[in-house]
Amino acid sequence: MLRFVVFRLLQSLVALAILSVVVFILARATGDPLHMILPMNASEEDYANARQYLGLDRPYVEQYLSFVGRAVIGDFGNSIRARRPVIELLQARLPYSLKLAAFAMVVSLALAFPLGVMAAVHKGTGVDRAAQIVAILGQSLPTFWVSIVLVEFVAGRLQWLPAGGADSLASYVLPGFTLGWFVVAGMMRLLRSGMLEVLDSEYVKLARLKGVAEHRVVWVHALKNALIPVVTFAGIYFAILVTTAIVVETVFAWPGLGRLAYDGITSRDFPVIQAVVLTTAAIVAAVNLGVDCLYALIDPRIRYGR
């Protein structure tokens, strides 16, 4: 098992190394950050000064090596726009991203459970279809549209919940719901098909024959077994939530990583772009690693399969 974990860890590091080259090139392809920070009347001399000051006049290879060399020890350099260490920005943003993703996870689980179970129990009926549609609706509307409608009506008109910021628990509700609803469909599908499999199994039939009450069959025996795939995929969904929150963060003025990346891209802030992409990639890699290890624990064949 230890060998497997070390092996997978090495694989993730290789993937991150590939990504570091890609993001380094892509960030520089976006253009010149100086156009954003220098005034309109800057002369060619001003541009040269600033370039030298920011270290952007060095050869690309040197810039890349210094970026990777320092990134390994958690130093992503200074933000060109905000003029402060990128790691400070990450430290300020990452917790908010993680908290929002966690809240969205709770929301989506809270929606996916009743929907998935209802759909499985009433398979093929109108209830099943209705549950599926409710779940899929979240995936069928652009999140920014859902967010804006919620901000306009629930926050602005009805004034039930805060419209933006991350000041109180209540301010998690709208962004968390928007984000959570988006992944309900995926979770609910997992649960539904898992439940169907289990409900069809000898094990459940036996439980029924033994006279176990139907709601106990469904909620205890079947659900327990259908949970395994959901738990393993929950990690992956969590990673998806962290990395796709950019739209929701924009609408709800949420101080998370996505918005940091967006600002980084629009202001050609290379160090910020690099840092956010690598950080989110590391999160995804860590989650995948965890999921794989979990799988390997459950099903030893996988250790050899890969």
Add this chain to the structure above:
Amino acid sequence: MSVVVLPETAAAPVPAARRRRWPVVSIGIIVVFVLVALLAPLLSLADPYEQALRLRFRPPVWEDRGSWAHPLGTDRLGRDLLTRIVWGSRVSLAVGACAVLLASTIGAAVGLVAGYYGGRVDATLMRVTDATLSFPVILLALILAVTVGPSFGNVVIAISVILWARYARVVRGQVLTLMTLDFIAQARIAGAGAWRIITRHLLPNTLNTLVVLITLQVGYVIIVEASLSFLGAGIPPPTPAWGSMIAEGRDFVTSAWWVSFFPGLAILLVVLAFNLLGDWLRDTLDPKLRQL
């Protein structure tokens, strides 16, 4: 619940499942939109680019200031919404179709090769796949948009450059399983080459999964394109695309609700239809496929 009624409750869902009615509504919606998209030039509607600032924000026909000249109203530049939605269906469906087809072709090829050859080839391709999967789609599209400017082609490229990795993963997984089966070994013994085994034996056996994934992801791509429009990196104006139409109309949710509502409805219907169809296909073709 008593033991006596058990056979009924246990048996009842099964025949329904076996019968599996076709998802007529979903297919109907998709067919209608595809037809509208294909026939848009023949529908002899107004020019989707024709602006008339004096006619801006006309409401739909059933509202007070509405008229039959603009059945669904006009947008902020006075362009006819119905016309733009019709023409927009071409763009949005085309983005969905192109991105998904491109991604699935690359992804399937990578997955087949990785799964068939295994070893170093597999390891290399899968590391690239991992790296790709960990790059958020939206960030890549944003970077491309500010680098070379947003355009139809760039949106398709940005999305498929990331999306292929999912296909690669799933296909590779299936190929690994198939490779352990007897018929591949038999084909080898019979002297079949790599190309033949991949195209004749492996690919056909992954097609079901591919079809399910493709159907499910058309909707996803349309939604991603809309999100990109919101961030200014989608299909650029003045081209009518549903995503950018909603994004443009978002500041008028209260004053001119129709500007964002109708394109939103179009997206909702199409994406919902593709998702429901995809779910149905999965239940029918490949019940084991869980993710996505």
Add this chain to the structure above:
Amino acid sequence: MKTTTRIIMLSLLALAAAASPARAQSKSELTVALSSFSAETLDPALQGHNVKYYLSLMFDYLVGVTPDGQPSQAGGLATKWEPSADHKRWTFHLRKGVKFHDGTEMTSEDVKFSLQRATSKRSTTGYAGPLRTLIADIETPAPDRIVIVLKEPTLIIPTYLSRSLSTEGMVLPKKYIEANGDDVFARKPVGTGPYKFVEQAVGSHIKLTAVDNHWRIGVPKYKNVTFRLVSEETTRIALLRRGEVDVADISRERVKELEKEGFPIHMRKEEAIIHAWWILGPEGRTPPTKDKRVREALNLAIDRNEIAQSIFGGYAEPAVIPMGLTWAFKDVGFKVTPDMAYAYDPARAKKLLAEAGLASGFTLDVYAFQLPGFAEGKAFAEAIAGYWEKIGVKSKLIPVDYPAFRKMWVDRKAPGAVGYYNIANRDWIGAYALLEKQGYTPSKLNDTVNDPEIDGMIAQVMRQTDREKINALMRNIFTRLRSEHHGLPVVYVHSPYATSKTLGKYNPGTVMYDLFIDELARR
């Protein structure tokens, strides 16, 4: 199943209760929501785009201005200033007893240090370049007196160091910066302004707290002021409705709706001119817009009234003079006569194109982007492109974001293509500063005009110290910009700011990128 549902319902209810509607804002807090913070650095020398909404609360300027942009001896650290007879030595007399937030006293050494820092190589402020070439020496004969020695006689010094332009005139603590370094200063800035720095969350908010007593506004009315970055319009308005925000910039589209609900709207009248132009090539103008008739035709094809009414919701007036800043018109006595206005005349536009040998039209690239304070940017670009289509000019919209456009502009990679900007309105010196940037061939990168005659007049203005002669030169520059059609002046826009219903009287002033929140805090 029922239990789960109940648990979900209960937790949702609990959350809703925790978020009880619109908590009442305590009077001692003021929150300002803005759609853009621009560069989010707190070091005035690193603020390239002159955004001083929050900086002007933390720092005092050498030369203060009234909210309407007039130099004021009561609003800055200099109580009085005068030039020598040859206008090459400007003496500023400083206010006594002013203390920085760290307790040290402000002296002429601090002013000298700040000015040197603002014109240093590292500085990215708006007018570091012109000041660097102009200033020969800075003398500090007494702690309350500073003399700026210039290489050329000029009148522009007080304005360039005032609150009406960029951040060069902000006075910074010499000792604090020398002792702690630039990075510490940028993170924990110390100034002499009515509000002290508390915390900054980049991309989210900046919190300030009041000093006990300030020479300019007395005891500040609000204990804390928070600036929140909220890029989405709908969200800013929802925050305002919920009372979580007291001041917010809003789009012109939503003014009527908020007015109807009783929110006071404060208009900054003619805050900016929306001005479009053709990017120059490496050697200046390129065909077809090298032809004056084509430039006129493209101007005549645009219906400015319709744009003002529709794209800008009626909160705009047609503009007439390229780069024509109306506040400068008053200063230099320039009159806009009715015959100067560009009529909406597509027929004549077509005729002019035919005369220029372009009867069959031509292709024109139009860059489309949004800018802070100009959210209508893309719709505007679409609209002008639509008008040009109507006279047979095939207009290709190229959506970019501003930095990408700016690169095309200063690199001269797309000669003849159209770009635009919302140029903040300002007085004659401000207008001069603008022309020196964007209408003056020697300024190279940013030039949009390339006209030797105009270059000659601009060069004279800086050295001229006779106001009458300056006024005449400026009038001639404006006249020539119009007669040569050196650009596409489209509209002057009014910019709305909404405030909470309880905020009371507020004058956001007319100074660019400044909202005079400190005036709001005056008791």
